[in-house]
Amino acid sequence: MEKRDYYEVLGVEKNASADEIKKAYRKKAIQYHPDRNPGDKEAEEKFKEAAEAYDVLSNPEKRARYDQFGHAGMSGAAGNGGPFEGFGGGMSMDDIFSMFGNIFGGHGGFGGFGGGSSSQVRRYRGSDLRVKVKLTLKEISTGVEKKFKLKKYVTCPHCHGSGAEGNSGVETCPTCKGSGSVIRNQQTILGTMQTRTTCPTCGGEGHIIKNKCKECGGEGIVYGEEVVTVKIPKGVAEGMQLSMSGKGNAGKHNGVPGDLLILVEEEPDKELIRDENDLIYNLLLNFPTAALGGTVEIPTIDGRVKVKIEPGTQPGKVLRLRNKGLPSVNGYGTGDLLVNVSIYVPETLSKDEKKTLEELDKSENFQPNTSIKEKIFRKFKTLFE
DSSP states (O other): OOOOOHHHHHTOOTTOOHHHHHHHHHHHHHHTOTTTSTTOHHHHHHHHHHHHHHHHHTSHHHHHHHHHHGGGGTSSSTTSOOTTOOHHHHOOHHHHHHHHGGGGSSSSOOTTSOOOGGGTSOOOBOOOEEEEEEEOHHHHHHOEEEEEEEEEEEEOTTTTTSOBSSGGGEEEOTTTTTSSEEEEEEEETTEEEEEEEEOTTTTTSSEEESSBOTTTTTSSEEEEEEEEEEEEOTTOOTTOEEEETTOSOOOTTTOBOOOEEEEEEEOOOSSOEEETTEEEEEEEEEHHHHHHOEEEEEEETTEEEEEEEOTTOOTTOEEEETTOSOBOTTSSOBOOEEEEEEEEOOSOOOHHHHHHHHHHHTSGGGSOOHHHHHHHHHHHHHHHO
């Protein structure tokens, strides 16, 4: 199913401030919160959709990427559920509560809804990783898969991320009884006020480790490596950054993993120049071909093609090869290949060549007529106006 525009999901304008986006998300999350809509799958999906939109629009870097490239800047291919699936698609309800619940006050809970212990317990989030990928124009035109061997923090294989040695190494926190927070009563002039704060004993995790894992020292993560296959969509551009959810550093104690951010770099082509989705080729014709016409070979992304040169082709003429450029990253058509024609003038001539040109110079056909002179004059005049 095609993803909706993130601004539409939250019901805000594209120039909305960070505070307006936060308020809009809070309103949507309250409306579709699972505690208000028990067993309603549609409400649950809208709750996740709002969280995904907020994850992007509340982050200045992600928001700028989304504004420029749309869903393709967040995913492998816009709306296709590919390997760059957005935040909401790859996260559980607990992850959403853990990462965004704090905007409702308290310790991650949705006050007034009951929230459950899942929205109270703290979960660590791993840091993001960044890699660069160099692509040729051919790879950009078709899309490509790249493999990366990442050095990063992974879940400890010995304790499976719990941080404890054996099944008896973890105990429910005696202070908060597993909720991750405690309620404190405070006497004020208005009466007794209750506040919910992070449990000081377990740090909000809801449990304590009595016997730490000997491999990870109780962290639940160790330094290792992972081979990740990244599917780069066609049409990407220099400086574009893609995001692969959940492939960054693992979070401590089975927390939320970070993301893998892929920065796109283009390898310069020897013959073709990129101009957005169009490609440019500078063709240098010899004088006889320009005057008499003929056929020349032009490089394209898919190989060389033959192009007909009309007799009397003038320098500065632009030949357009339709749909021989690059595809749009959002899937809106394909660019063209523009061939800029220049005429080669030899720097040295033999006696016979010079004599031939001197004879030709006497011919009226080799003298620029008035209309051509006027075109040249107007062209150069505009350069200095």
